[in-house]
Amino acid sequence: MNRAPTITSYEVIDLRFPTSDEAHGSDAMHADPDYSAAYVVLRTDVAGLEGHGLTFTLGRGTDVCVAAAERLCEMTIGLTLAEITRDFANFWRRLTSESQLRWLGPEKGVVHLATAAVVNAIWDLWAKAEGKPVWKLVADLTPEQLIGCIDFRYLGNALTRDEALRIVEANEPDKADREQRLRADGFPAYTTSAGWLGYSDDQIRQLCREAIADGWNAFKLKVGADQQDDRRRAALIREEIGPHRRLMIDANQRWEVGEAIEWVRALAEFDLWWVEEPTSPDDVVGHAEIARAIAPIGVATGEQCQNRVIFKQFLQLNAIAFCQIDSCRLGGLNEVLAVMLLAKKFGVPVCPHAGGVGLCEYVNHLIMIDYLRIGASLENRVCEFVDHLHEHFVDPCVVTGGAYRLPQAPGYSAQIHPETLAAYRYPDGPIWRERLGAKP
Amino acid sequence: MNRAPTITSYEVIDLRFPTSDEAHGSDAMHADPDYSAAYVVLRTDVAGLEGHGLTFTLGRGTDVCVAAAERLCEMTIGLTLAEITRDFANFWRRLTSESQLRWLGPEKGVVHLATAAVVNAIWDLWAKAEGKPVWKLVADLTPEQLIGCIDFRYLGNALTRDEALRIVEANEPDKADREQRLRADGFPAYTTSAGWLGYSDDQIRQLCREAIADGWNAFKLKVGADQQDDRRRAALIREEIGPHRRLMIDANQRWEVGEAIEWVRALAEFDLWWVEEPTSPDDVVGHAEIARAIAPIGVATGEQCQNRVIFKQFLQLNAIAFCQIDSCRLGGLNEVLAVMLLAKKFGVPVCPHAGGVGLCEYVNHLIMIDYLRIGASLENRVCEFVDHLHEHFVDPCVVTGGAYRLPQAPGYSAQIHPETLAAYRYPDGPIWRERLGAKP
CATH class of the missing domain: 3.30.390.10 (Enolase-like, N-terminal domain)
Incomplete structure (x- = not known):
């Protein structure tokens, strides 16, 4: 043996x-x-x-x-x-x-x-x-093998194993076409690099201009510390990126439910695509209340949402319009697959959280897996990218022209230089x- | 200074x-x-x-x-x-x-x-x-001082600081009377000691008889491993405790939502007061579905519910009929006070989880605080008691005649012998x- x-x-x-x-x-x-x-x-x-x-x-x-x-x-x-x-x-x-x-x-x-x-x-x-590469390993699994990686415990009232299997099977016929498209065009990304709270206005303008020159079409601004300051910075970014590129805001859990609704409305004139982490990541019911109040602006959350059971409820209550899985907050790739399947079932696009250390390397595989095997669409999908610390990785993610490119090396790309x-x-x-x- | x-x-x-x-x-x-x-x-x-x-x-x-x-x-x-x-x-x-x-x-x-x-x-x-003792320290705080211990972040859409203050203020007039009652009668407890899965039928019968002789009126049975076995043990306990004492079951998160509903119905003939932890402690929406389906049997949970934001949602969705705070799962007494206030606002009795090491010592204070300052009622309230490991404490809880007695020594009673x-x-x-x- x-x-x-x-x-x-x-x-x-x-x-x-x-x-x-x-x-x-x-x-x-x-x-x-x-x-x-x-x-x-x-x-x-x-x-x-x-x-x-x-x-x-x-x-x-x-x-x-x-x-x-x-x-x-x-x-x-x-x-x-x-x-x-x-x-x-x-x-x-x-x-x-x-x-x-x-x-x-x-x-x-x-x-x-x-x-x-x-x-x-x-x-x-x-x-x-x-x-x-991990994305290719998963791309080549049979539907049964892929589903066999997932613990469906506590999902039974939203998604059964059989439903999940049928989702994956239904995507088989066009899988090879989608792989070709990824090889040609990559997967669309957005940048948070321009919008951190600690940056000066001049820094933000400069970063926006550089990002547009590099092909970026979606931008995220950190908000929540001071409303007037947020309005000024949102206006500044909207002015820089023009009316047709996408602008998202991220409050990093700063607000009460009612406060979130009021604050987002005060920024709505800058044409926001989503508001991210408006309140506690544990508050499914609160997010649902916010989502109802601020539509058509979408609610996004996930980077601090603990597991598939919380995501299940966000989807059941129509509390999120964008599902921001985190490659390390969830219990590894197996549970990420479960959440991708839930999102597919409920018709919500997966737009992973990234940044930090290694998260961009991980999501570079996850977005490809979702597109090939589960979500199978690029509509309303963008993946976060932050250009920090990649130099420490043996196989760093490649992002060009505002798109993540398919990883080539064997493995999951998060190996760091000795x-x-x-x-x-x-x-x-x-x-x-x-x-x-x-x-x- | x-x-x-x-x-x-x-x-x-x-x-x-x-x-x-x-x-x-x-x-x-x-x-x-x-x-x-x-x-x-x-x-x-x-x-x-x-x-x-x-x-x-x-x-x-x-x-x-x-x-x-x-x-x-x-x-x-x-x-x-x-x-x-x-x-x-x-x-x-x-x-x-x-x-x-x-x-x-x-x-x-x-x-x-x-x-x-x-x-x-x-x-x-x-x-x-x-x-x-801690219960007396809290009993003697002014309403403002008590409320000043609580972080109300993320509770704004369910309970404001002012509402909480009014709850405490409204309880002031009869506080001294309730303290007298506690000194005389203690706070009602229930025992889980008879119902662990690992015990034999003879052990269970023997423990039930001893508990009845000691004045216990509420009993909890661990279930969820095997439905036929659960039916046999529930029948056995109901037979031992008679028709008028209370019987609760505890599934320790074993079930899917649909499975919980089916399983509880299969045991309903034994006249259950509550079912505890029917599914994932994170699944607020799932508990609400179970609660609707098994009424008038109540849903209880809390020992693995992470914080006040989760409890807020359980209460907002009418998902629990009994609020089982845990003295160590929540972030200490300050957050326990927040959850007690939420439970009071929504009219749900607080029935703390205990057992383990030191939890009975802690809840001995918490139930007194809830009765004196917040919940201010004994209706449908019982506090768990498990008779293990108390000998290691300097000031162990005293439970006699099926009731917790007021702690006397200064402190929070969880000090262990050197x-x-x-x-x-x-x-x-x-x-x-x-x-x-x-x-x-």
Whole structure:
């Protein structure tokens, strides 16, 4: 019996970039993020074959995610890749329903972020073993194999396994055509790089002009700290991008429900496509109330929505018009597939959240998978792109002319250069030793 | 200026009891719990004055909660008790919205469990400094002071600060009468000790008879693993307790929405008062569907409901008939007060979850606070009691004649004997050294 590759050991690295030095990533709720990751390496008995995965964090507390990822990595030791992937849904449930660890979630917060790092590392391993990028590995699965990766627990009143299978089967005939289209045109992206709260007006204008020159057609502005300031900046961006490009706003959970409705109406004249995270990511009922009040402006959320059960409810209550899956907030690719299928069932486009560290690399695969196998449309779909920190990746995402391009290398694209892992490891990498030593 | 007491240092202990040796605490989702706690000690510059607090866990992963609690404890160092308590809502928000840590929740899972341990330790410290049990400390706050402990963020579309204040003010006139009643009669409890899945029929019968002899009038049965077995055990308990005592069932999240409806109907003939945790604790919409279908049997949930925003929605959608707050799942007493006020607003009785380690000690205060200041009624209220592990507490809860009795000692009652902390510390306490050493 072929036992290879077998997972033989793991390492989890606390990796932090001191991005709070500049205003990159600043928003109404996160003033000083240090883009970070709990970074998992699964090693095997096959020389040179490893799975790398990460979950994105903001600095402090990355050690907490590392501790959780270590507990989950322990559950992979001694398993062959085939033992995991031949009933992947079952393995996923074993991770997420471990009888003692599940109390810490269940399926939310730190343990679920850590689940993403481990599960994404397994997909990276699987894809490398097959010699394919993850999107292509998934593109080539049979419908039964794809559905077999998904735990449908708690979805029964919205989407059954059989319905999901029929969605995937119905997309088979034109799959090859869509792959050709992706190879030619990529998948449409939008940029948040111009709209961070910490930027000056001149910076915003300059970034808009550069982005338009580079082919971008959709722009997102961070709002929620001060309404008059938001109106001024929205007017400024609309002026720069003209009447036909799309403008979205992102409040990063700053508002009460009633406040969100009032604030969005005060910005509506700038022709908004969506408002993102208007209030608590837990408040499905509140989002539904906002959605009814601000139509036709759409509500978008998802980057801090904990699992498929929350997304199910957002869709059931017509609370979101755009489904912003996060590659690391959900429990890895398996649960992302579940949410994509739910979104398809309810007719809501998937527009992934990205940015941070590695999220753009991950979503570069996810959008292709959704287009090839599930959503199967480009209508009203755009994927976030933020141009930070990609230089640290072995196989960084390629975004040109306002579109993500198909990844080529085997794996899930989130592998980071060993030099970066050594330099930015917290607290003992040289970047941090120097900074921490410099403090009084 | 009086700077005392100032928090000067902290310690967080990974404390685990090997309860999985027996079937105590076994249910449909948690087969082998080792009742555990991340245990926080906040030390001050006043000799002998410490705050002790804990969050309950199930064994593996307690270290993850410890790591999170350490990050939060760091934020208390150098603060005086007065700096924290004079605007307690603001301090609570600083903990739960720390700009880098909040990504790990926000306000859910590991970081929120850890928040409970730290916040509960602060209440313990405050009460000890005042020389009162926590329930009495809260009973003696002015309405403004009490409301000043609560962060109302994200509640605006269900409960405003002013409405909350009026609820508390309206309860003032009869508060002293209710305190007298509590001193005389205590607060009604129910027992789960008879109904664990792992127990034999003979054990269940024996435990029912003992409980009736001890004055218990409400009983809870764990269900969800096997419907025929559940019917047999429900019939057995109903036979033992007679037609007039209350019987509840608890499925510990085992079911899909449709399955829950079918299963509860199959047990309805045994005259059920409530069904607890019929499905995912995240599924507000699903609970509402179940509630409509199984009325007049009530839906109860809460022990794994992450925060006030989830409870708000359960109440808005009429999804629960019993509000089962958890003293450690919510972010400490401050957020428990918010949920009690929401429940009062929507006319739903608060029936706290307890058991585990220290939860009975905590809820012993919470039920008194709800009765004195917020809910102000005993109608349809019962508080869970499980008779395990109380011997490890310095000031254990007292439950006699089926009722919780008013705590007497200063503090929040969750302080554990130093001998226990030393013996059960994981992995280096003697109890664990021996067990871990004994494994191959």
